[in-house]
Amino acid sequence: MNERVTTIAGRETVCMEPVRYLVEKLRNVRDGATFDCDIAVQLLRCDEALLPELLATARALKEKYHPAVITYSRKVFIPLTNLCRDYCGYCTFRRDPGEPGAHTMSPDEVLSVAQQGENLGCTEALFSLGDRPEALFPEMRETLRRLGYRSTLHYLAAMCEMVLRETKLLPHANPGLLSANWIERLRTSNPSLGLMLESTSTQLAMAHPAAGTPDKVPALRLKTIEDAGKRGVPFTTGILIGIGETMEDRVESLLAIRQLHERYGHIQEVIIQNFRAKPSIPMAAWPEPDIGDLLRTLAVARLLLLDMNIQAPPNLTGLSYERLLEAGINDWGGVSPLTPDYINPEAPWPHLVELRRRTEMAGQTLVQRLPVYPEYTEKVMARGGLLAERLATAMDHAGYARAA
Secondary structure, eight states, X not given: OOEEEEEETTEEXXXXXXXXXXXXXXXXXXXXXXXXXXXXXXXXXXXTTTXXXXXXXXXXXXXXXXXXXXXXXXXXXXXXXXXXXXXOTTOSSOBOTTSTTOOBOOHHHHHHHHHHHHHTTOOEEEEEEOSOGGGTOHHHHHHHHHHTOSSHHHHHHHHHHHHHHHSSOEEEEEOSSOOHHHHHHHTTTOSEEEOOOBOSOSOOTTTSOTTTOGGGOHHHHHHHHHXXXXXXXXXXXXXXXXSSOOHHHHHHHHHHHHHHHHHHOOEEEEEEEEOOOOTTSTTTTSOOOOHHHHHHHHHHHHHHHTTSOEEOOGGGTOTTGGGGGGGTOOEEEEEOSSSOOSSSTTSXXXXXXXXXXXXXHTTOEEEEEOSSOGGGHHHHHTTOHHHHHHHXXXXXXXXXXXXX
16 A cells, blocks of 8 residues: 555645555445545546546546536637736736737727627637736826726726627626626626636745735635625636646645535636746746646546536647546637637647547537536526627527527
């Protein structure tokens, strides 16, 4: 037997579990049994001999809750501003004023991208932007003054409302930390909102330098997710793996998400995203998670989250992204036929025809969804107004995207 010491929530425990015992645990999970945190950590560290059984269990659970369907959202990516007051060690999206590529989109630019996406059959306008750049940069304050807005969030709200009013696209905003009041305001134009938890760890010195990332405090991010739950807003969140966290941290992060969902029932999607090294970032020499690490994490996420929607971006895995289906995901996330992934510009989206082919080769049906998942559309429709009208037009009888 292999002895291992693990720590969960400050508690050390010695685990002496042979591989055959873990196999038995996995088979019990398929029959509806639960397992504790210590087992989850061991599964994240399991060797190649156990990996097939872990993946088979995750796939079985996926089929139990989401049989034979993999979803995706056809979107346009709208990087409203890449100015940001946070200096994360892994980010190539953010810019300071005056840096090459620094840009805040005009309303005309936003509308043009949205209209082009509408013509290509997109149904989602994904708004991404830096956290509160006006708090750090006078240049951003001047840009907002010229545009006629008091803050970046006021500008975001106006652009979401414009896209909803002028096109058939449904906005989905990822603006960083939000107060309860801002969640209330944005929910009038956004059927769903998003914020990556990334990790519950506070010991990520390279990824989240303490003096340079005021918006990456886990407690603040969890509060935003919880405030959305209190207001019944469908929410997308997830974890970023390979940024210095331990396996215990990964389990704790997934459990924090699960606990909020158990309390409010609002987390529509959990993204498992793998760190990618890039030449221009402080973490350029940081090792990336390999495919085995990613598959283990996805599978353990399925075992812990059960029926929740689990997504992994296909463009961050390389040529063999279909292997992610082996680990029990049921969603590919947003894929754009028009705009690049501005967060990971070196990683192009897969062509939708190829994505469908590979999905079907795995015995699954690829289905286009909206930025809000089908199980949440009824609650969004109950809000009324233009958002409900647009959603009713966009969705089919099952709550997926209506065929063009």
